[in-house]
Amino acid sequence: MTxxxxxxxxxxxxxxxxxxPEFLAYHDTEWGSPVADATGRRREEIAxxxxSMSAxxxxxxxxxxxxxxxxxxxxSAPARQLGLVGW
Incomplete structure (x- = not known):
């Protein structure tokens, strides 16, 4: 890694x-975005x-x-974490 x-x-x-110039914009908006943002969006979608699922x-x-x-x-995810996504 550099x-x-x-x-x-x-x-x-x-x-x-x-x-x-387009590389700089890509770096700042896509490449440089925190993984936590993507993870949070995925968790919201999964939740x-x-x-909508049955028990x-x-x-x-x-x-x-x-x-x-x-x-x-x-x-495995601890049981207490499963509640964070609506399980």
């Missing part, structure tokens, strides 16, 4: 972002979908997600 450097306005950016469907989804996490060697 270390950030200061862009024309003094803000830290990746070196490739100044190669063309909207999950709320039986939600239980099946949770079981499947736990199985995927286990198969990947990742920890």
């Amino acid at each position: 270390a950030p450097f200061l862009g024309p306005d003094g803000a830290p950016r990746c070196p490739w972002s100044t190669a063309a 909207r979908i999950v709320v 039986h469907q939600r239980a099946g989804l949770i079981d499947a997600l736990h199985a995927f996490a286990e198969a990947a060697g990742e920890p």
Whole structure:
């Protein structure tokens, strides 16, 4: 990974972002956007979908997600976190 450097306005950016004017805009609006924003939007969308499911469907989804996490060697979400997305 390349270390950030200061862009024309003094803000830290990746070196490739100044190669063309459109790169700078892309870097600042897409590439440089925090992952937390995207994660928050995804959680809101998932919560909207999950709320429309029956209790039986939600239980099946949770079981499947736990199985995927286990198969990947990742920890499952604690039960208290499941409430954050409407489960």
